[in-house]
Amino acid sequence: MSKADYPYPDDEFDVPADPDAPRGVHRAPRSAWAKWWPFLAVLVLAPVLAYAAVTVWGVLNDPSTGDPGSSTIDDEAPDDTASDGTAEEPTEGTEDPGTTESEAPPAPQPVLSTPVEVLNAAGIGGLAGTQQQKLTVAGFTAVTTGNSDGAGVDDSTVFYASEDLKPTADLVAQTLGITTVTMSAEDAGDGIVVLLKSDPAG
Known part of the structure; x- marks a missing residue:
């Protein structure tokens, strides 16, 4: 149908805003930059976004960063050193095992009920009885x-x-004034034997 056969009058849609603008399919040709800039944008942005994603993923999964909620305080057992560098004193009621002195056992005491036999080998009458x-x-x-x-x-x-x-035996010798004291099960029998070769008082 030609315009001459168009039965309706022209309205605002039939009048172009710019008389010089192309009408219908007759459009101005696009420039080369308009055709290629979307592809260039993809080529530039894609590597940047990929690098950012890899970086963020590595930070989130790096085991050296540890658990954000974990404590960084050393869990080793505390020593006895105070914050000022001096050794802390032991608390009351405790003893330092390095300074405890072992108590020596009590020295054995003479047993006066021990059998004592006094033998006269000096030939002096009544010497054994006197001792x-x-x-x-x-x-x-x-x-x-x-x-x-x-x-x-x-x-x-x-x-x-x-x-x-x-x-x-030492007490017996001290009491009688004898200086020689000897351990000998053969000569002492089951207890203590005093062998008098002379008068201890003489």
């Missing part, structure tokens, strides 16, 4: 007397049978 009396006065309760030839012994000697009897 027996001295021991009885000192508190010994089981003192007996006898005679001996004193073979193999040069000086008056107090013999004791075992190490636990040494304190008692």
Whole structure:
């Protein structure tokens, strides 16, 4: 249909705003920049966005950053050093194991009920009885007397049978004034034997 055969009058849609603008399909040709700038934008933005995504992903999954909610305080056991560098004093009621002194066991005491036999090997009458009396006065309760030839012994000697009897044997020797005290189970029997080779008082 030609315009001459168009039965309706022209209205505002039939009058172009710009008389010089192309009408219908007759449009001005597009420039080269208008055709290529979308592709250039994609080529530039795509690597930037990919790099940003990789960077953010690496930061979120880096194990060296640790748990954001975890504490960074060292969990090692605290030492006894105060904040000013000086050693803290032990609290009251506790003892420093390095300064505790071990108590020595009490020294064994003489046992006055230990059997003591006084043997006269000096040939002096009544010598054993006199020494027996001295021991009885000192508190010994089981003192007996006898005679001996004193073979193999040069000086008056107090013999004791075992190490636990040494304190008692020392007291016997001190009481009688005898200086030689010897451990000998063979000569002392079951207790203590005093062999008199002379009068301790002389």
